[in-house]
Amino acid sequence: MLLEVRNLETWYGPIVAMQGVNLKVDEGQIVAVLGANGAGKTTLLNTLAGVIDPFKGQVLFRGEETQRLDPDAICRRGMVLVPEGRQVYPFLSVAENLGMGAYARRDRDNVARDLERVYGWFPRLRERERQHAGLLSGGEQQMLAIGRAFMSAPKLLMLDEPSLGLAPRLTREIFAIVSRIRDETGTAMLVVEQNAAVALEHGDIGYIMELGRVVAHDSCAALSEKADVREAYLGGGSLVGESGTAQRWKRRRTWR
Ligand SMILES: Nc1ncnc2c1ncn2[C@@H]1O[C@H](COP(=O)(O)OP(=O)(O)O)[C@@H](O)[C@H]1O
Numbered sequence: 693m694l695l696e697v698r699n700l701e702t703w704y705g706p707i708v709a710m711q712g713v714n715l716k717v718d719e720g721q722i723v724a725v726l727g728a729n730g731a732g733k734t735t736l737l738n739t740l741a742g743v744i745d746p747f748k749g750q751v752l753f754r755g756e757e758t759q760r761l762d763p764d765a766i767c768r769r770g771m772v773l774v775p776e777g778r779q780v781y782p783f784l785s786v787a788e789n790l791g792m793g794a795y796a797r798r799d800r801d802n803v804a805r806d807l808e809r810v811y812g813w814f815p816r817l818r819e820r821e822r823q824h825a826g827l828l829s830g831g832e833q834q835m836l837a838i839g840r841a842f843m844s845a846p847k848l849l850m851l852d853e854p855s856l857g858l859a860p861r862l863t864r865e866i867f868a869i870v871s872r873i874r875d876e877t878g879t880a881m882l883v884v885e886q887n888a889a890v891a892l893e894h895g896d897i898g899y900i901m902e903l904g905r906v907v908a909h910d911s912c913a914a915l916s917e918k919a920d921v922r923e924a925y926l927g928g929g930s931l932v933g934e935s936g937t938a939q940r941w942k943r944r945r946t947w948r
């Protein structure tokens with residue numbers, strides 16, 4: 693088992709945001725985490741990445757506890773987060789952003805090989821190698837954020853809503869590349885995604901969160917067959933609590 697989360701619980705001041713969370717990721721798996729806004733998905737990834745300290749519970753990564761380590765130490769062990777809202781360095785070039793991902797690595801030959809891989813997966817990044825990252829489109833910035841995370845040699849890549857604000861076509865393109873990265877490198881993926889259809893199509897195992905808890909988990913194939921999951925996540929829109937129309941309008945509004 694690559695990652696095993698046991699009874700994890702996180703609070704913000706007096707508010708409990710996540711509790712009783714158990715979750716596993718095996719080597720080379722793509723695990724999808726689905727749930728409405730406010731369900732605790734970002735809290736889960738941020739807790740795993742060491743950005744927030746859990747109140748209780750255990751995170752075992754490659755058999756070692758990591759829940760008390762700082763984000764840098766967790767990243768160096770191979771658990772790497774692409775945060776919500778793709779935070780690239782806007783005034784650094786694409787190439788410099790990718791270099792930042794590899795700053796802690798000493799294996800120069802492998803760094804060069806990984807850079808070639810990233811440019812192979814995302815040819816548009818190579819074309820814009822010298823441009824400031826801030827000038828890229830939203831989709832390109834997401835590609836850069838994923839590429840930069842890959843440059844830190846992750847064993848588990850955690851992606852927080854990679855498709856946020858992107859057109860459906862770009863969402864599918866990014867998921868296809870995420871699958872390809874897993875197939876070609878064996879990197880496991882823990883992906884939080886609002887587009888449940890795309891996530892269930894590419895994922896192996898899926899977890900569903902509600903109000904800070906995991907309420908269901910199964911193979912993605914089984915989840916996409918379940919009536920309640922279909923109704924809640926695969927109907928007209930992909931976000932719970934919003935009509936299809938509101939959802940479509942919101943998507944359009946945030947397209948770039
Ligand atoms: N910094 C914060 N301070 C207080 N409450 C927060 C903070 N971040 C998130 N929350 C609350 O924690 C819950 C889970 O939020 P979050 O993990 O961001 O959900 P999701 O990513 O699934 O939308 C929500 O009720 C949210 O309002």
Ligand SMILES: [Mg+2]
Binds near residue numbers: 733734853
């Ligand atoms: Mg979130």
